[in-house]
Amino acid sequence: xxxxxxxxxxxxxxxxxxxxxxxxxxxxxxxxxxxxxxxxxxxxxxxxxxxxxxxxxxxxxxxxxxxxxxxxxxxxxxxxxxxxxxxxxxxxxxxxxxxxxxxxxxxxxxxxxxxxxxxxxxxxxxxxxxxxxxxxxxxxxxxxxxxxxxxxxxxxxxxxxxxxxxxxxxxxxxxxxxxxxxxxxxxxxxxxxxxxxxxxxxxxxxxxxxxxxxxxxxxxxxxxxxxxxxxxxxxxxxxxxxxxxxxxxxxxxxxxxxxxxxxxxxxxxxxxxxxxxxxxxxxxxxxxxxxxxxxxxxxxxxxxxxxxxxxxxxxxxxxxxxxxxxxxxxxxxxxxxxxxxxxxxxxxxxxxxxxxxxxxxxxxxxxxxxxxxxxxxxxxxxxxxxxxxxxxxxxxxxxxxxxxxxxxxxxxxxxxxxxxxxxxxxxxxxxxxxxxxxxxxxxxxxxxxxxxxxxxxxxxxxxxx
Amino acid sequence: xxxxxxxxxxxxxxxxxxxxxxxxxxxxxxxxxxxxxxxxxxxxxxxxxxxxxxxxxxxxxxxxxxxxxxxxxxxxxxxxxxxxxxxxxxxxxxxxxxxxxxxxxx
Numbered sequence: 001x002x003x004x005x006x007x008x009x010x011x012x013x014x015x016x017x018x019x020x021x022x023x024x025x026x027x028x029x030x031x032x033x034x035x036x037x038x039x040x041x042x043x044x045x046x047x048x049x050x051x052x053x054x055x056x057x058x059x060x061x062x063x064x065x066x067x068x069x070x071x072x073x074x075x076x077x078x079x080x081x082x083x084x085x086x087x088x089x090x091x092x093x094x095x096x097x098x099x100x101x102x103x104x105x106x107x108x109x110x111x112x113x114x115x116x117x118x119x120x121x122x123x124x125x126x127x128x129x130x131x132x133x134x135x136x137x138x139x140x141x142x143x144x145x146x147x148x149x150x151x152x153x154x155x156x157x158x159x160x161x162x163x164x165x166x167x168x169x170x171x172x173x174x175x176x177x178x179x180x181x182x183x184x185x186x187x188x189x190x191x192x193x194x195x196x197x198x199x200x201x202x203x204x205x206x207x208x209x210x211x212x213x214x215x216x217x218x219x220x221x222x223x224x225x226x227x228x229x230x231x232x233x234x235x236x237x238x239x240x241x242x243x244x245x246x247x248x249x250x251x252x253x254x255x256x257x258x259x260x261x262x263x264x265x266x267x268x269x270x271x272x273x274x275x276x277x278x279x280x281x282x283x284x285x286x287x288x289x290x291x292x293x294x295x296x297x298x299x300x301x302x303x304x305x306x307x308x309x310x311x312x313x314x315x316x317x318x319x320x321x322x323x324x325x326x327x328x329x330x331x332x333x334x335x336x337x338x339x340x341x342x343x344x345x346x347x348x349x350x351x352x353x354x355x356x357x358x359x360x361x362x363x364x365x366x367x368x369x370x371x372x373x374x375x376x377x378x379x380x381x382x383x384x385x386x387x388x389x390x391x392x393x394x395x396x397x398x399x400x401x402x403x404x405x406x407x408x409x410x411x412x413x414x415x416x417x418x419x420x421x422x423x424x425x426x427x428x429x430x431x432x433x434x435x436x437x438x439x440x441x442x443x444x445x446x447x448x449x450x451x452x453x454x455x456x457x458x459x460x461x462x463x464x465x
Numbered sequence: 466x467x468x469x470x471x472x473x474x475x476x477x478x479x480x481x482x483x484x485x486x487x488x489x490x491x492x493x494x495x496x497x498x499x500x501x502x503x504x505x506x507x508x509x510x511x512x513x514x515x516x517x518x519x520x521x522x523x524x525x526x527x528x529x530x531x532x533x534x535x536x537x538x539x540x541x542x543x544x545x546x547x548x549x550x551x552x553x554x555x556x557x558x559x560x561x562x563x564x565x566x567x568x569x570x571x
């Protein structure tokens with residue numbers, strides 16, 4: 001029996017996790033919440049060393065040191081633009097760890113049952129073990145695929161092949177059948193096959209998801225890992241794992257729904273949309289239709305003598321590391337008396353809220369960041385909209401063309417402004433791979449070039465006015 | 466109450482708490498929240514430690530150690546990266562702030 005003080009300590013840790021999540025959902029308390037969660041996690045992991053008679057302690061401590069080193073190094077090195085894939089990676093290894101733990105526990109349970117001659121475990125424990133193995137493996141391989149897509153190790157576009165839905169259904173049914181077998185006739189080989197099936201399901205689940213939908217899937221897999229950890233907590237008889245895992249599972253699912261709603265799609269559509277209408281995907285090619293382009297000097301005059309300017313920043317801005325230059329430009333325009341705001345689409349960047357992080361990195365004042373619903377009415381009174389490295393979030397196809405993959409996504413109404421300036425590297429379409437009609441609008445001017453370089457030229461041109 | 470029902474009760478109540486505590490999050494914080502929640506499920510490290518500490522076959526120990534490394538990456542990396550993100554939100558929000566503030570950590 002676990003001593004009472006240990007149980008109470010775990011209860012305290014569970015409460016800290018609740019408070020940590022609560023803190024993370026408010027801007028003022030977020031950092032404290034995160035640190036509280038970290039402290040609770042460290043305390044919870046230290047407790048077994050105190051009250052259990054653990055073997056192999058030096059090896060365990062060594063493994064923790066290795067994992068900590070890798071984790072800290074990765075977390076410190078990663079660029080803010082690569083944050084989504086980093087979260088995917090951390091999430092995937094967590095799911096993998098949970099699956100391995102469940103496999104070990106299954107082997108342990110089988111050996112105990114062998115030794116005693118009777119099985120002391122009820123069927124529910126075996127069911128939870130099977131669940132942990134499968135879903136942990138799904139999370140691991142699914143996250144690996146999302147990582148590969150975001151890191152551009154493979155195409156970010158949906159990958160669909162004939163028979164994919166059938167393969168997915170077969171793998172799913174086989175996993176259910178073997179889970180039942182785990183309950184009725186527990187054996188280690190069943191667990192291992194379940195893990196392999198889980199890996200296959202994860203890959204098949206994420207392959208058809210493309211473009212801007214990938215981050216939503218990361219959030220979903222995050223919730224999966226949470227539930228996996230919760231089930232693992234039940235298997236190991238650990239309340240703190242159960243509570244922490246369930247919290248993340250529930251909060252993660254809810255967050256996934258929030259993000260999906262911000263993009264105007266359902267989670268089912270995100271996961272399986274590509275399977276239904278494979279031909280609606282964009283061409284992903286550059287167009288040769290005529291556009292109007294201008295140099296930095298012309299655009300500087302446009303901006304410098306405007307009274308109201310709205311900036312629509314996108315992922316391309318952050319990739320070019322041009323946030324600082326942009327902030328300087330906004331400061332200079334502000335000093336000239338031009339009213340400037342940033343319009344932040346909920347999914348600007350690669351993940352909901354990502355653009356806020358990227359602009360905060362460049363110390364853009366928080367008050368200048370306007371959320372979509374607050375600023376959409378103001379585009380009508382705006383002289384110039386400057387779109388930097390964004391594309392899909394201002395694409396009117398989301399409103400007008402039901403065939404487009406982004407149809408139904410709420411967009412920034414940049415097309416309502418008097419003038420639109422697009423800063424682009426090339427005529428290549430955005431993440432969703434579809435052409436943007438706004439580029440060919442008579443009100444639109446294109447300013448070609450690398451975002452950082454061009455913004456620098458624009459900045460000196462405005463200063464010279 | 467039978468034992469599985471006690472666990473089920475904890476589970477169901479935790480679901481409601483999990484939804485309730487984040488229900489008012491603004492979209493600004495979606496990314497750090499996702500990352501912070503991600504770090505919290507790194508608590509599977511606790512399970513990995515317990516299982517490995519009780520293993521007696523070299524193969525089981527090896528698998529357990531791998532699980533510990535993976536779980537530690539999830540937990541520690543998750544909390545550190547979340548803190549790095551939130552640090553940027555909490556720096557003084559003045560336009561005249563240090564111009565090199567964003568580059569020093571790169």
